[in-house]
Amino acid sequence: MTLGALIAKRGPIRKIGVIGMGYVGIPAAVLFADSHKFEKVYGFQRDSPSSGYKIAMLNRGESPLKGVEPGLDDLLKRVVAQRKFECTSDFSEIAELDAVTLSIQTPFLNKDDLLPDFSALKDGLKNVGRHLNEGMLVVLESTITPGTTTGFAREILEAESGLVAGSDFALAHAPERVMVGRLIRNIREHDRIVGGIDPVSTQRAAELYSQVLTKGKVIPMTATAAEVTKTAENTFRDLQIAAINELALYCEAMGINVYDVRTGIDSLKGEGITRSLLYPGAGVGGHCLTKDTYHLERGVQQLGKALLDYPQGEPSLFVLARRINDFMPRHMYRLTVDALARAGRTVDGARVAILGWAFLSNSDDARNTPSEPFRDDLIRAGAKVSVHDPYVNDYPGVPISCDLDAAIQGVDAIAIFAGHHEYNTLDAAHVKALTGKQHPVIVDGRDLVDPVLFIANGFIYKGIGRGDKNNHEIIG
Ligand code: SAJ
Numbered sequence: 001m002t003l004g005a006l007i008a009k010r011g012p013i014r015k016i017g018v019i020g021m022g023y024v025g026i027p028a029a030v031l032f033a034d035s036h037k038f039e040k041v042y043g044f045q046r047d048s049p050s051s052g053y054k055i056a057m058l059n060r061g062e063s064p065l066k067g068v069e070p071g072l073d074d075l076l077k078r079v080v081a082q083r084k085f086e087c088t089s090d091f092s093e094i095a096e097l098d099a100v101t102l103s104i105q106t107p108f109l110n111k112d113d114l115l116p117d118f119s120a121l122k123d124g125l126k127n128v129g130r131h132l133n134e135g136m137l138v139v140l141e142s143t144i145t146p147g148t149t150t151g152f153a154r155e156i157l158e159a160e161s162g163l164v165a166g167s168d169f170a171l172a173h174a175p176e177r178v179m180v181g182r183l184i185r186n187i188r189e190h191d192r193i194v195g196g197i198d199p200v201s202t203q204r205a206a207e208l209y210s211q212v213l214t215k216g217k218v219i220p221m222t223a224t225a226a227e228v229t230k231t232a233e234n235t236f237r238d239l240q241i242a243a244i245n246e247l248a249l250y251c252e253a254m255g256i257n258v259y260d261v262r263t264g265i266d267s268l269k270g271e272g273i274t275r276s277l278l279y280p281g282a283g284v285g286g287h288c289l290t291k292d293t294y295h296l297e298r299g300v301q302q303l304g305k306a307l308l309d310y311p312q313g314e315p316s317l318f319v320l321a322r323r324i325n326d327f328m329p330r331h332m333y334r335l336t337v338d339a340l341a342r343a344g345r346t347v348d349g350a351r352v353a354i355l356g357w358a359f360l361s362n363s364d365d366a367r368n369t370p371s372e373p374f375r376d377d378l379i380r381a382g383a384k385v386s387v388h389d390p391y392v393n394d395y396p397g398v399p400i401s402c403d404l405d406a407a408i409q410g411v412d413a414i415a416i417f418a419g420h421h422e423y424n425t426l427d428a429a430h431v432k433a434l435t436g437k438q439h440p441v442i443v444d445g446r447d448l449v450d451p452v453l454f455i456a457n458g459f460i461y462k463g464i465g466r467g468d469k470n471n472h473e474i475i476g
Helices: 003-010 025-034 053-059 072-081 091-096 119-130 149-161 183-189 199-210 223-254 258-266 292-307 317-342 371-380 404-408 428-435 451-456
Strands: 015-019 040-044 085-088 099-102 137-140 170-173 192-196 218-222 351-355 384-388 413-416 441-444 460-463
Touching: 003 199, 015 025, 015 091, 015 119, 025 040, 025 072, 025 085, 025 183, 040 091, 053 072, 053 085, 072 085, 072 183, 091 119, 099 119, 099 199, 119 149, 137 149, 137 199, 149 170, 149 223, 170 199, 170 223, 192 199, 192 223, 199 218, 218 223, 223 258, 223 292, 223 317, 292 317, 317 371, 317 413, 317 441, 317 460, 351 371, 351 404, 371 384, 384 404, 404 428, 428 451, 451 460
Parallel strands: 015 040, 015 099, 040 085, 099 137, 137 170, 192 218, 351 384, 351 413, 413 441, 441 460
Antiparallel strands: 170 192
8 A cells, every 4th residue: 555545544634742851842742732734742751860850740731931922822821631642651551642753952072073963853763663654644843954854863753664765754844933031922822834755754744733824834755854844944044144154254354334334235225135134143053053054064964975066175055154163252252352451451350241142132041152151361461251141040160140239240342242132221320330441342242232322421331243333433
């Protein structure tokens, strides 16, 4: 019997499983459960010491996710009360399902070797494979290296089940595109890339996801194209940030204001002639843009190395973009050292306050924060560093204060790393008084403060891209 016939015999998708009760799996599961098209959704969560608590919490209708997620709590309470959603650690329930999605994190093994840790995903695939039946659909939602769905994912599922992907069961990749703080809205409103290992798999996966889309539509393609789409969409964002960061470095060297140039370039509008100008800054953090480029690079090396025609000896533009963005914290360090020198201080023994430990404005997410390499450089050079962040409470090995005045008290230099709202209203006179210095330093990594005000108050100012101000006359 063909896969199509097996699926026809099974009929429409009614019972769904979601593996991985994290910030991707939970909203996905409750949205499936909220659809009248589906009868029951199981959320699968390993009963491990670190996250087994989620099972009871979810079955009480309580979300274990941090932060505010509009719509999620009500949805979760409703589908639990209706008994349409249930969280369990019993993976044997998978055998009764029509479709299973895997939303399992694929973090780096460690930041330096840029290799992903697929161990949790492989465990999830083994659990699914052991209970896989004919005519079922398996979808990977995790961000994965191109070639994974048709590679080890297919191999593990087939080895554990004895079934054949594309003949006995459908297999697809539908990458998540959700942002913390807007999980429900993103799943409903973003277009959904759906890539099967074959057209029948693509169609079955489209049937699953079309039920939860409101504004969004399904964009069908192959599984590998879907893997490349997801990794490339973040690679391109990283590239656009690197382009404006490089321009900012050029503008500093040429003594001009990168924001004047940005406004000028952006003024060239009209069909097809606009540019996508992002914003220069103190660096690029997070768990998306810092790794997805390397997923894409590994993908093309694994899938296309023999056929790739590329300028001889030239590095990947995308990897170079990563290097430029990762250089920005080092540039912030050099700006700080230069400014301290103008104040007659060496960085050794200087007291420096870092404003912002989160990698994103007004967020408590500090994964791969650019503030960390900056702090490391300062400490290596003998500076005493204080860190302030209104959202991030703790971070291994880094004391973080939520008292801004206390963090600034008596320092020689202030470096702004995150664009938190709180830093938009820094008062130059008040900050100067807190430092107690005649010429305190301020290094603005997110274009938050007005250089004129701070310079007029005796500060020594440096700003990313502010070649027009970075060698200003010192007042007072
Ligand atoms: N950043 C800049 N300049 C910019 C934009 C961002 O320096 O113009 C820096 C930020 O400070 C941050 C880093 O880049 O350190 C990443 O910022 P981000 O806005 O890209 O946020 P992420 O990393 O959470 O990216 C996510 C991605 N979403 C998913 O992977 C589902 C990305 O695809 C989205 O485009 C992005 O959110 C978004 O637009 O919100």
